[in-house]
Amino acid sequence: MFKENFVVAIDGPAGAGKSTIAKLVARKLVFAYIDTGAMYRSVTWKFLRTKAEFNENFIGELANKIRIDFRTEENKVFVDGTDVTEAIRTTAVTNLVSRISAINTVRIAMVAEQRRMGESGRVVLDGRDIGTVVFPNADVKIFLTATVEERALRRYKEMTEKGMAVSLKQLQEAILNRDKQDSEREISPLRQAKDAVFLDTSNMCIDETTDFIINLVRGKEHDLRRS
Ligand code: C5P
Numbered sequence: 001m002f003k004e005n006f007v008v009a010i011d012g013p014a015g016a017g018k019s020t021i022a023k024l025v026a027r028k029l030v031f032a033y034i035d036t037g038a039m040y041r042s043v044t045w046k047f048l049r050t051k052a053e054f055n056e057n058f059i060g061e062l063a064n065k066i067r068i069d070f071r072t073e074e075n076k077v078f079v080d081g082t083d084v085t086e087a088i089r090t091t092a093v094t095n096l097v098s099r100i101s102a103i104n105t106v107r108i109a110m111v112a113e114q115r116r117m118g119e120s121g122r123v124v125l126d127g128r129d130i131g132t133v134v135f136p137n138a139d140v141k142i143f144l145t146a147t148v149e150e151r152a153l154r155r156y157k158e159m160t161e162k163g164m165a166v167s168l169k170q171l172q173e174a175i176l177n178r179d180k181q182d183s184e185r186e187i188s189p190l191r192q193a194k195d196a197v198f199l200d201t202s203n204m205c206i207d208e209t210t211d212f213i214i215n216l217v218r219g220k221e222h223d224l225r226r227s
Contacts, residue, residue, distance in 0.1 A: 003139075003224055006031070006122045008217060009130035012144035013190060014178045015151035017201060017209070021144065022126040024210045029124075029217060033072060034117055036127035036134070039110050040101040041088035042068050042079045047100060048092060060105025068113070095174065098181035101128075107187055128182055131193035139224075140216050141196035144209070150202045151175055 008031065010022045019035050026033035043063045052058060069078040076085045087093070100106060114134050118125055125134065131141035146154075152172035159166045182190040192198060197216060201209050 003221065004121070005119065006217070006221070007118055007135045007138040007140075008124040008213070009135055009138035009141045009193075009196070010124065010126040010144055010213075011128055011131050011142070011190070011192070011196065012126075013151070013182070014175045015155050016144045016146050017151075017154065017206070018126040018144050020206060021201075021209050021213065022124045024206065025213050025217070026124040028210065028214055029122070031122040031124050032117075034070065034114060034123060034125045035077075036110065036114055036125055036130065037097075038070075038077050038088060039068055039113065040097050040106070041093050042066060042077065042084060043106055043110070044093045044097045044100045045084050045088050046079060048096065054099070056103050056105070059100060059103055060109070063103075063106040063109040066109075091174075094178070098178050098185075102181065102185040102187065104187055111188075128190040129188035131196050132191060133188045136193070140213070140220050141193050142213055142216070143192040143196040143198050145198070145200055146202040147200075148172055148175055148179075 008022075008025065010018050010025075012018050019037065022035070023033050025031070043059065043066055046062050046066055047059050050062070067080050071078060076083055077088065078084065111129075111134050114125060114130075117123070118135060127134070131138050131143070149172070152168055152175055155171050155175070156166060156168045159171075179190070199209065199212065204212075
């Protein structure tokens, strides 16, 4: 018998490939997948649409009222009924999201929702604080990273393949800037949980990384069944 609740937490810096890997791991294991970064991006998108001045109380209220809907089969994210899958990946959102995610009330609302979604099943979550704060008792924890050069290069290839004009140097700067804000914030900063497996994927391909995590999950399930 499989354990009914099984949480896989994948944390790490920007552009480490967390969502690509988490999605594949979830698909192969038939787990649900929750992209927690998409939730902070959704709040940011919603705030940008208001065109209001940056105000923590106001943004906190937006976060409390937002309805984020992951339609996994379609690979889409909806906010209050609007498809925001593409809109939450724009540079405007990416450049602001770390400021939004540092707001305490925003984090309280998002973490509550992540726990609610994750508590009731077999799930993979990726983010910055999953193994440290959201699910400190997660069954498997991974800290996924790669050198900043490699992360920027991957993003560069992804964007140029879509026909977008981007500068590698600017991408690297944006990644470093986001990592700095995410690691230095007061509440739930990005850091590796003590019991997380550190995985540097600079020289690993997607399949190798995915298989490595799947083997960890299977090993853990095997141990749990024996105990
Ligand atoms: O993972 P992604 O790059 O989409 O995350 C966007 C931003 O959301 C991060 O830079 C970070 O500021 C925030 N985030 C967070 N906690 C999480 C997931 C994302 O603060 N669990």
